[in-house]
Amino acid sequence: MRAEFSQISALTAAAAHVLCFAGLAAAHALAGRGALVSDPALALRLVVVCEAPIVIAVFSYLRRDTQSCSFFKAVARGLIGLPVGAFLNAFGAIVLGAPVGIKYWIATIYWSLAMSLLTFVPAACVFGTSKIDWQNVLSHSIYFTPIDVENYMISAPCHGAVLGAWLGAWPMPLDWERPWQEWPICVTYGAVAGYLVGMSVSLVLIAVHKRRVRAKTD
Amino acid sequence: MGAAVAGWTVAAVLLQVAGLSLFLYGFFPVKPTLRGFSGEESYQVPSCGSVSAGQQEPALPPDQLRSLYRELSGIPPVYDRLVLMVIDGLPAEFVLGRGRKPPSKEMMESMPYTQSLLAGCKAAAYHAKAAPPTVTMPRLKAMVSGAIGGFLDVAFNFNTQAFLEDNLLDQLHMIGLKLVMLGDETWIKLFPTLFTRQDGVSSFYVKDTVEVDFNVSRHLEFELAAKDWSVLVLHYLGLDHVGHIGGRRSVLMTQKMKEMDDVIRRVHAASLLDNMNRTLFVVVSDHGMTEGGNHGGSSYEETDSLALFIGHSVESPYCSPYDQNEALQVDLAPTLALLLGVPIPKNNFGVVLPEPLNSLTDDQKLRMLELNSWQILRLLQAQVPAFCLEECINSEGSIVLDILHESIEKKLCHLLSKAFSSHQSSRLHRGSDFKSVQAGYYGTAADNYYGFLRYASEWLSHRATDKPLYLLVSAILLMTVSCLFLMSTVSCLLKGRSLSQVDQHSESYLDQRCHLDEVLVLAGMFLYVISLGSSSFVEEEQYTWHFLTSTLYLIFLTKAIHSMLKGSNPTLGHKAEESFDKSNFSYATSFELTPGKRNVYKLCTILIVLVAGRVIRAWHQGGINWVHFPDISKLLAQADSSVVKSLQIISFLAVVVLFSVSLTLLRARSKFVIGVWLTHIFCGFLVLLHICANQISTSLPINHSTASIARQFYVIASVSISATVLASPWVFPIFSTEAESASSGSSPVKAIHGIRNSLFLTGITYTAFWGLLQLLLQQPINAIPLFLIFLQTVSSVVHFSLDKTLHKQWVQVVAMQFLGMAGHFGLGNTNSLASIDVAGAFIGISSYSTVLSGILMFMITYASPLMLYLGLVLHVSVKDIDDISTLRHLKWSYILDKMVTLPCLFPLLINSLALTSYTIVLLLMRNHLFVWSVFSPKYLYVCAATVCTYVGVFVIAMTAVYNCAVFKFRARSYRDKSQ
Numbered sequence A: 001m002r003a004e005f006s007q008i009s010a011l012t013a014a015a016a017h018v019l020c021f022a023g024l025a026a027a028h029a030l031a032g033r034g035a036l037v038s039d040p041a042l043a044l045r046l047v048v049v050c051e052a053p054i055v056i057a058v059f060s061y062l063r064r065d066t067q068s069c070s071f072f073k074a075v076a077r078g079l080i081g082l083p084v085g086a087f088l089n090a091f092g093a094i095v096l097g098a099p100v101g102i103k104y105w106i107a108t109i110y111w112s113l114a115m116s117l118l119t120f121v122p123a124a125c126v127f128g129t130s131k132i133d134w135q136n137v138l139s140h141s142i143y144f145t146p147i148d149v150e151n152y153m154i155s156a157p158c159h160g161a162v163l164g165a166w167l168g169a170w171p172m173p174l175d176w177e178r179p180w181q182e183w184p185i186c187v188t189y190g191a192v193a194g195y196l197v198g199m200s201v202s203l204v205l206i207a208v209h210k211r212r213v214r215a216k217t218d
Numbered sequence B: 001m002g003a004a005v006a007g008w009t010v011a012a013v014l015l016q017v018a019g020l021s022l023f024l025y026g027f028f029p030v031k032p033t034l035r036g037f038s039g040e041e042s043y044q045v046p047s048c049g050s051v052s053a054g055q056q057e058p059a060l061p062p063d064q065l066r067s068l069y070r071e072l073s074g075i076p077p078v079y080d081r082l083v084l085m086v087i088d089g090l091p092a093e094f095v096l097g098r099g100r101k102p103p104s105k106e107m108m109e110s111m112p113y114t115q116s117l118l119a120g121c122k123a124a125a126y127h128a129k130a131a132p133p134t135v136t137m138p139r140l141k142a143m144v145s146g147a148i149g150g151f152l153d154v155a156f157n158f159n160t161q162a163f164l165e166d167n168l169l170d171q172l173h174m175i176g177l178k179l180v181m182l183g184d185e186t187w188i189k190l191f192p193t194l195f196t197r198q199d200g201v202s203s204f205y206v207k208d209t210v211e212v213d214f215n216v217s218r219h220l221e222f223e224l225a226a227k228d229w230s231v232l233v234l235h236y237l238g239l240d241h242v243g244h245i246g247g248r249r250s251v252l253m254t255q256k257m258k259e260m261d262d263v264i265r266r267v268h269a270a271s272l273l274d275n276m277n278r279t280l281f282v283v284v285s286d287h288g289m290t291e292g293g294n295h296g297g298s299s300y301e302e303t304d305s306l307a308l309f310i311g312h313s314v315e316s317p318y319c320s321p322y323d324q325n326e327a328l329q330v331d332l333a334p335t336l337a338l339l340l341g342v343p344i345p346k347n348n349f350g351v352v353l354p355e356p357l358n359s360l361t362d363d364q365k366l367r368m369l370e371l372n373s374w375q376i377l378r379l380l381q382a383q384v385p386a387f388c389l390e391e392c393i394n395s396e397g398s399i400v401l402d403i404l405h406e407s408i409e410k411k412l413c414h415l416l417s418k419a420f421s422s423h424q425s426s427r428l429h430r431g432s433d434f435k436s437v438q439a440g441y442y443g444t445a446a447d448n449y450y451g452f453l454r455y456a457s458e459w460l461s462h463r464a465t466d467k468p469l470y471l472l473v474s475a476i477l478l479m480t481v482s483c484l485f486l487m488s489t490v491s492c493l494l495k496g497r498s499l500s501q502v503d504q505h506s507e508s509y510l511d512q513r514c515h516l517d518e519v520l521v522l523a524g525m526f527l528y529v530i531s532l533g534s535s536s537f538v539e540e541e542q543y544t545w546h547f548l549t550s551t552l553y554l555i556f557l558t559k560a561i562h563s564m565l566k567g568s569n570p571t572l573g574h575k576a577e578e579s580f581d582k583s584n585f586s587y588a589t590s591f592e593l594t595p596g597k598r599n600v601y602k603l604c605t606i607l608i609v610l611v612a613g614r615v616i617r618a619w620h621q622g623g624i625n626w627v628h629f630p631d632i633s634k635l636l637a638q639a640d641s642s643v644v645k646s647l648q649i650i651s652f653l654a655v656v657v658l659f660s661v662s663l664t665l666l667r668a669r670s671k672f673v674i675g676v677w678l679t680h681i682f683c684g685f686l687v688l689l690h691i692c693a694n695q696i697s698t699s700l701p702i703n704h705s706t707a708s709i710a711r712q713f714y715v716i717a718s719v720s721i722s723a724t725v726l727a728s729p730w731v732f733p734i735f736s737t738e739a740e741s742a743s744s745g746s747s748p749v750k751a752i753h754g755i756r757n758s759l760f761l762t763g764i765t766y767t768a769f770w771g772l773l774q775l776l777l778q779q780p781i782n783a784i785p786l787f788l789i790f791l792q793t794v795s796s797v798v799h800f801s802l803d804k805t806l807h808k809q810w811v812q813v814v815a816m817q818f819l820g821m822a823g824h825f826g827l828g829n830t831n832s833l834a835s836i837d838v839a840g841a842f843i844g845i846s847s848y849s850t851v852l853s854g855i856l857m858f859m860i861t862y863a864s865p866l867m868l869y870l871g872l873v874l875h876v877s878v879k880d881i882d883d884i885s886t887l888r889h890l891k892w893s894y895i896l897d898k899m900v901t902l903p904c905l906f907p908l909l910i911n912s913l914a915l916t917s918y919t920i921v922l923l924l925m926r927n928h929l930f931v932w933s934v935f936s937p938k939y940l941y942v943c944a945a946t947v948c949t950y951v952g953v954f955v956i957a958m959t960a961v962y963n964c965a966v967f968k969f970r971a972r973s974y975r976d977k978s979q
């Protein structure tokens, strides 16, 4: 069974998540309090700069096909995945109503790069072109049928980020006239919150999965 | 099963209608008003105890009544004659500027005479705030009666009835004055027997801007010379029509204002010639207009109406006309009544305005304020039974002045007694030698009076009318029960279906535990229902619908990609592919697509829907709050008209091409299909002619050639649609040709072909003709969004026909309905009554007809949802009836049931959900600040959407039933013949 040789431990997954979280925290610390509201483009750029090396390095290290694919090949996959994912995220956001005016371009680009780092790049690094794994990322069946630890590790934060961003857009039409209701601020907040929730969910799922596997082998 | 479902559905619909009418009756009551007319009792202190409503003194002859009033009031009437000039839709901003700034130079120059009067302090002007709904008839009623009618006056705006409440004109008539009316015929409908001479013009012919005003002005010379009348009402509609056509900044606007200024000059000159200078000239507007020239809502632009008084009592040595003098529109009634010496109308809650009383003595002014206070006190007594003046005065001494914590009644009481006592002390000091002392007493008395009057007026206008709660709750219960009926029917059906499907496609994709799209539909409906409780989500509802629709289609996209990944996986792919090519008539089989190509088509159709949806969303950006947001329609409005025209022609061509392409998919290219195509082309040609002709006519009043083109279109389109619908089930062969050659039996699988073809033709004809009709009716700017909605409809149907296992049928139906709602807002509709396109409702109508223009208005407003309902007919035709092959022999009722149940039930269910939850929201919000400005107009929209759903579902059901009946008949006769 394939899961035997490429299975990673719960601890590794937790460490990966902690590293990613540290990247976000570093970006937050560098930007300072409230920077996302006052200058979203700058804050998002910091997120991209801090998070990109960490995410690509960590998930390339955790790549699935360790034998056939070198670390650098995985890094290259991540680097290609970054703009591709950004394009997909930007498409989704614009179709859902993100403004396309010139003054929003920069923010939209950085936002979609950041979203790509939270959603697309990890999967690109780990899975490469494995169709069956991409299928799992796209569907929600992982929550019902037990599969690999990697799938939990990748999919849950990704789904969390997308769902969080989607929910984060809801307060935008309210007439509270707060600065954070602007695009892409509250969407980013939602995405990060969803990402963090997704991380913890993935850890819980991994723990449950490990216990189940151990129970089965015993 | 089918009959039971139909029975339940009809029962649910009937319950819903009953609940809805009960709720409407309870929530929008005809406001309880004081009956009868004010008489001589208006000049007496109102007594405590029961309000004497019934006792009617024997009517005095007019002359005696007049002298009686003069005697009782103690003030001789200030004026004998009144000219009331109503300029429909003139915003006060045009004359008085905004925020203490005079209007723009252009505006100043377009009304030179009026501005000179203002500058010379010969006139006093107010920003008279009109109450919503800002449409003509309720506003006229408010001006003459001083009371604000119920909300549903809007609905009666198109069906004016005689005004029976106490009002200024009737009072003037009672003291024997002669009235003459020229202008908007609304006045004649309100007061059918009052005027000695009258010439009414119709306000419904919005495209005409010249003729309406000429019909008024042509009498002016005669009437101004005539001495027999005492009240002359002039109502000019042209300016409102200019606004409806071109908005505030229309090129015709300054010209129209100059014309109005000229009328003011003429009337004023004539009134100056009058002996003794006893004519009061009042210029008012009934409401303002938005930037786009519409009205109906409650924005500042719409409620900012003008009240301008010209007469000898107004003149004063100094004045500041651009000082943003605020007043209420209802203040007009008491002011005019007091100046002309008649009792104030009974239901008035306006307050007499100070400037028109400038030339009066202090005592006279206080007397007028006293009369006004007495009248309002009577009204208060009717609303608060225990309210009593004497008790107020008696209790005054004992109460510690702790007003802040007192009830409103106590506060009113306090203000009132303060006013009366200060008036009393001012009266005592009348003989005082010191002018300054006298003026000081007058000042405090007047201040106290205004304090009471303003407070009482505000309280009366804000006081929500009592709503019978038990009635509303039972209405809601009825609606909830109907909603539950629908829900249980649907859940039974779905359960039944999924059971029957389990044994068929046990391995297919359908059997995953829960689907993302289904979860989204449920969660989205939940979020939507929640969002209705927030006024900003109601105001900006377009965001909700666009967001939900796009999310649903994005999920379709991921599912399509997911199935592609799965499909290209050789082990899993085959199973799904096999089920496609069995017996389906669809876009896919018509072109014999390979699986790879089919995948590309699948993705493309969704992408088209998504991108088109985004463009539509950008076309009309703002809702109610954010009207100023830049969007494509505003960009085009500023652009050259040729751009708009070419866009119109492009979208027209696109609709025709799309229709032709769809027709070629019908493999049966009979003469009949070609005939349908030709009539469509011809109708399209008429629309094209209309587009071209209309371009020239925007500056001209009425263009009769365009009206006749439109009428020809109506006739030809309706004839060809009904011919298509009636004939198409007879034309197509019952069994497809290849099926007949293969096995000559009447197996159900083959029989389905004929009905599919027929329904397909009917559906595509419906949608394409509907598209053409809308291109004719809608504003030119909406042409591209209309085409895009048509495109979305067709590509959704194509997508759903390409892969039938991907989404359940009910999700497809819901997706189509979501598209309809998103498109509804994309065409510029909002939840404010101001966005209704009135101008379009008169295209092709020669004589004024309430019913016809109402229908046209409905069709324009609900263009997009109706388009999608018609598209559902198309969708029915390509729907896969999976277990038809298991049937031993042909059973038409079964096919009908399979085809039409879900497309009929789901729109009803979703609408019922929205209606019921919004009704509950409205009940909870009945004391909310925005209840009349935001929530109630939205409720009217919800009711109209319910009607729209009924119409759509009726069309779907009837088309399918008719087709099935014909095919059943034909199949039976075929069998008889072959035996």
Ligand SMILES: [Zn+2]
Pocket (backbone or CB within 6 Å): B088, B089, B135, B136, B240, B286, B287
């Ligand atoms: Zn009007």
Ligand SMILES: [Zn+2]
Pocket (backbone or CB within 6 Å): B089, B240, B241, B244, B295
């Ligand atoms: Zn109007």
